[in-house]
Amino acid sequence: MEIQEINDHIQWLIEQGITCEHIGELVSGLCERLIQDGFPIWRASIRMPSLHPMYRGVSASFVRGGATILENAEHGSETERNFEKTPIFYLLSRDERRGRWNLAKGEGLQYSELNEFAQAGGTDHVTSIFEFPKEVTLRGLGFSLTSDAPGGFSDGQLEVIEQLLPALGLAAYRVAVSKTATEILAVYTGAKTSARILSGETRRGMGGSINAAILLADLRDFTALTEAYEPAEIVGFLNEHFDLIDRHVEENSGEILKFMGDSVLAIFPTDAEDSKRACLAALASAKNLLKANEVLNSERTLDGGPDIGVDVVLHVGEVFYGNVGARGRLDFTVIGRAVNEASRLEKLCGTLGENLLMSESFAKTCTAASEYLGSFDLRGVSKRADVFRLADTAS
Structure with missing residues (x-):
């Protein structure tokens, strides 16, 4: 040649x-x-x-x-x-x-x-x-x-x-x-978030306000499990439940933004004129992942493993979606009042004995049949929160 x-x-x-x-x-x-x-x-x-x-x-x-x-x-x-x-x-x-x-x-x-x-x-x-x-x-x-x-x-x-x-x-x-x-x-970071980063949204503070339905899931009594199982087993349990949550969030066009210990923060972005669609997607994800979690636990307990419950809180509101952090270490995430309120609402799941709670704004927006549970003080939040659950879960 x-x-x-x-x-x-x-x-x-x-x-x-x-x-x-x-x-x-x-x-x-x-x-x-x-x-x-x-x-x-x-x-x-x-x-x-x-x-x-x-x-x-x-x-x-x-x-x-x-x-x-x-x-x-x-x-x-x-x-x-x-x-x-x-x-x-x-x-x-x-x-x-x-x-x-x-x-x-x-x-x-x-x-x-x-x-x-x-x-x-x-x-x-x-x-x-x-x-x-x-x-x-x-x-x-x-x-x-x-x-x-x-x-x-x-x-x-x-x-x-x-x-x-x-x-x-x-x-x-x-x-x-x-x-x-x-x-x-x-x-x-998630597919949607990574696309924004690769498109050039990398500067600290860069981002903007968006409307989104928020899904916060937390594994119940997980701290006690760390006392009873080895770290490698704990990681295995986490991965099983996180994979389950991710699957049902993603199938409804949501995206997990953050794993925080044994908690998961996911969002379903929307515009203010179509918030109902995002809330219904978040609600479908929550219901499906809770059902799937029951199946996962039933299979694991047959082998002598633990039954690990999941608590889910649904909220909707305006959040800042963008780069937050130090000069050399950024996190592309969401922050704002709505995220803080969702985090505080999650603490009520154990108190009320419920594994799915909705904020007032979420319940009204998604228009699903719901039952009023009461008004509660949330730490660090000035206004009391009206809390709801799905009507079909009522005893």
């Missing part, structure tokens, strides 16, 4: 690294270009580690004439457990950066993937590892090519691949960093 042709591929990789959205576009596009140049590529893949809390790594697999498949290897999955039985692990364990297996001669058949390729007609397999030396987490990538042609790849073709590898690594690195930043931020 001429130097100019190699440079054209390098230029293409750099351009794709700036514009493409996932590594699948890189591996498929590059392979199609090389196939046109006479490279006998049958299959190819890019594999990279991931920072996502649910996934150990990501991969994009190309097959000539077929679709490019994107996959995430979940923590604890069979893919993760079998990583030590792969060519990439073999190279990493030997501190080597390139390996080649002549499938036609029976090499590499101890690896299940290569064995499958060989049985399907594969003749040659090459894996190259490209490192990102100064990165702690995104350590590099593995790039694999498989041929089904007699004799496989020529030495000249593999030399071209080696010359293209730095540009491929640079392009994949840009895609991975962008995707990692987006995904991790969404995990820690």
Whole structure:
């Protein structure tokens, strides 16, 4: 291959690294270009580690004439457990950066993937590892090519691949960093909030007033559990209940903004003219998560685990939604009178023996059948609060 042709591929990789959205576009596009140049590529893949809390790594697999498949290897999955039985692990364990297996001669058949390729007609397999030396987490990538042609790849073709590898690594690195930043931020702040941050709302104090239905959920008597169970067990219980709450908040277009110990703060943004929709969404989330929590407890207690109740308070009002904090440590959250009132209302759940309470403003806005429980003083709030529960929960 001429130097100019190699440079054209390098230029293409750099351009794709700036514009493409996932590594699948890189591996498929590059392979199609090389196939046109006479490279006998049958299959190819890019594999990279991931920072996502649910996934150990990501991969994009190309097959000539077929679709490019994107996959995430979940923590604890069979893919993760079998990583030590792969060519990439073999190279990493030997501190080597390139390996080649002549499938036609029976090499590499101890690896299940290569064995499958060989049985399907594969003749040659090459894996190259490209490192990102100064990165702690995104350590590099593995790039694999498989041929089904007699004799496989020529030495000249593999030399071209080696010359293209730095540009491929640079392009994949840009895609991975962008995707990692987006995904991790969404995990820690929520999808809607992360979108606002990535759009440029990063300055301290930046934000504004919005109307929102507020859902505050708190695990009942959780402090006592910390005395009876080990920290690892406590974390497990928290994760089970938080996952349950998040699922039912998200399905109604709400978003969890904050985990505070054993409490969860979620909002359902709305405009002042359509507050009823947000309140009904918050109410549906509350009812569904309480039902799901009963199922979770019944399953856990069968195994001798604890029954953990959830108290939920619903409120609606105006809040400040934006960046709050110190110069070097910000939190994109909601603050304001409505948030403070919701927090104070939550304390009444135990006092009144109710696991779902609504403020007066929420009950009137959502128009669901409700029962007045009384007027109560809230610590730090000057006006007494009228409190309601759903009528269909009354004895």
